[in-house]
Amino acid sequence: MRYLPLTPDDRARMLGVIGAASVDALFADVPASARLAAPVDLPAHLGELEVERALSAMARKNRVAGEGPFFCGAGAYRHHVPASVDHIIQRSEFLTSYTPYQPEIAQGTLQYLYEFQTQVAALTGMEVANASMYDGSTAAAEAVMMAHRVTRRPRAVLSGGLHPHYAEAIATLAHVAGVTVVRQDAAVDAEADVVSAIDGETACVVVQTPNVFGTATDVTAIAEAAHAAGALLIVVTTEAVSLGLLKSPGEMGADIVAAEGASIGNGLNFGGPYVGLFATREKFIRQAPGRLTGETLDADGRRGFVLTLSTREQHIRREKATSNICTNSGLCALAFTIHLSLLGETGLRRLAALNHAKVRRLASALGEVRGVQVLTRRFFNEIAVRLPAPATEVVETLAARDIIAGVPFSRLAPAAGLDDVLLLAATETTADGDIEALTAALKGVLA
């Protein structure tokens, strides 16, 4: 077995040092009834070649996004990642290190996390950010829990444009925390409606921009209404690249930003692992979940970085912790920070502009297909359209022609009564020919 270095001779000599007759003697505390006499019923070990063959056969059964027209978004966006990003994250010292609990020999990880926190704070327009969360949806759920701790109020209002998976992840935690979730009906462009639902018991309003239908919203007025009522505004963003073009949540008055960062540096990966971005105001930081990296000095007075404010965390506070979170999404955060360092402000703005231009082209092309109505008016890189047929059927028909046309809204929310709504995203990876192929095929299907 190529990953097991001990030889039979090593084992015998080690047993001699231990003074045990056999390895099984070391398992003496296991009740005899629970000891397996033979290997479980699974295949025996395989060489690299055989494993590679078996897994490649599975991989080949999937339609790869990059191998043809492809328009899925709805919280996961396909972007180009520079080759150097994947090279760096596979450096042994990053890939095979643990959480930086020994800061003297983990400055590499700690410094990039400090840089990551600074980049995320700048990008979201917030004062501080943590060292990342599992993904955008869990960041959003933790944000609601944090608002509940800060305000000591029991109610959260979710806008109808919030990604349904995010709303469900929030509802799961809210249920056990005793927080009532008020979920507004799915609507393409009705963020302002949350204002009427804010009352004196409201801990927070959760608004997504661009929302799940692609609509970008100025949430300034919502922030003012929330603050007037003593509630916090949580802004969710599932497409981090949009922050290169749109006003930042901080500029518009957000108290907490929970975002999906996978668009920068990370691949689609069928939904994970991704990287949650979590940013807030400095005054709330001791109520924040997750790890934080801070600056300090070493014994010689040299600058260094450590994990800090850990008295919020489970390994110190146990049942009094702000969250049960132990890990962040370290390597995905590294990919994010490398890609963003490469882009810089210049590259990010250009990338965002390219995405926006691409979906403008897509929207105008779709607008010319008979029976298709573009619903989203102010968008970044994603739009919702109404089709004259159930979106699921159209998507399946086009998939059979090797065009992945987008995500039917009913896949996310079957009971919303929006079966004819299709979500389509375009990014810098979308070729003009892909848009032409889509519209031509749609014309044929809808004729």
Place this chain on the structure above:
Amino acid sequence: MSMLNVGRPSRPEASGDAGFHSLTGGRGLLQDEALIFERDGWDKTGVDLPEAELGAEDLGELVRTAPIGLPGLSEPEALRHYVRLSQKNHAIDLAIYPLGSCTMKHNPRLNEKMARLPGFADIHPLQPQSTVQGALELMDTLAHWLKTLTGMPAVALSPKAGAHGELCGLLAIRAAHEARGDARKRVLVPTSAHGTNPATAAFVGYAVEEIAQTADGRVDVADLAAKLGPDVAAIMVTNPNTCGLFERDIVEIARLAHAAGAYFYCDGANFNAIVGKVRPADLGVDAMHINLHKTFSTPHGGGGPGAGPVVLSAELARFAPTPWVLHGPQGLSLAEHATGEAGASFGRLCAFHGQMGMYVRALSYMMSHGADGLRQVAEDAVLNANYVKARLGGVMSAPFDGPCMHEALFDDEWLDGTGVTTLDFAKAMIDEGFHPMTMYFPLVVHGAMLIEPTETEPKAELDRFCDALLALAAAAKAGEVDRFKAAPHLAPLRRLDETLAARKPRLRWRPQEAPALAAAE
């Protein structure tokens, strides 16, 4: 100059000219590295992109006008920056990483290659299911391996880390009680538990009560029996426990919990000790998370991403979070909503389907080992830990007698009178080229030092490690207090002031701050 028996100097001042300083502040190849924000030329970019053909006039006031504040690097500068940073990290690929309870084993590179196949890496979670049959097959195959290895009938794959798995398990348990209209209030947790256990139970709305430990480092069954009652929702027990010991009475513990109407949640962080040798189902477990980043070798990545699938008993299975894989006449599909046959599900833990990239790596690892190899994994992990315990046990005091499982626990009694603490000893290990063991955990042992070598350490590396620790122990006993108090001497940085960091938190770079290199002068 004194030398270790592995031929390296054991006195830091002996490894170079004492008091020597370079003119630039660097230490040979180890350079101070400024933050990306402390460089000139912020408007550079390392990504060549065309200008957009259409503008953003349609967005009006929504467009950002103020600067964002992001510096850019060309590709060569980026490579240097991150490679220089990487050289300040310890890693499994450099030496043993003996963190108890963390299972820092070798990360096979085949797993990385497999996870990067475009058929896994470049597919979208919401593509039509007919176009991702291979991805669903991979999830289904991984589920089969996990269920077979644990003997459990169901698994929820989506939890994104071990603590997320605990959350999943307790949410399923709470849903099961609620479905019976049986609102229970308490969760019992041993004093030796990971901090995530009580944190999770509290997060899910339960009062946490501790179960006492016996003098031999195990759950006090009489105390458990006394604290069980009709309002106890679950017990959370780690097995093997965090003292590195198998809970001999585990079957009785499970029976008592079940008799009280409580569920047995097992923290599976230490599954590496028993994989292929013992099936948790045979111990009476109702739910257990499996850290794919521990037992099944997916890389820790400096603190994630992890993955924490939870195996579930038949009774709990229907409360599992969506999504899960279904078999049907059209092939595989996903139950994505808590309706129909998933109607009892407690809901969704996160967007999409969990950590697919980690599923691929874990399955690649499992298939490489096979049923035979996984059994050998547990045996070698336990053998390695007992070897370390035997080699160090003559000098370092162990709180509990008898063989350990996959990790060897020592206390600080043997340091009494030396003036050296567990922390000092651990920091001195850094000077000898080793990552410290887990310290001061479990909390039940004074000055705990918890060493988990894992099965992927060769005997020679274990000997090198034990020799170094024995040399350090001799130095501590010989009164070389300065070696320990001022350690580490040879790391990229000396001991860091964590109190300062917490008292005046500086969590980001700000434009008005002085550049780092100037501050170092």
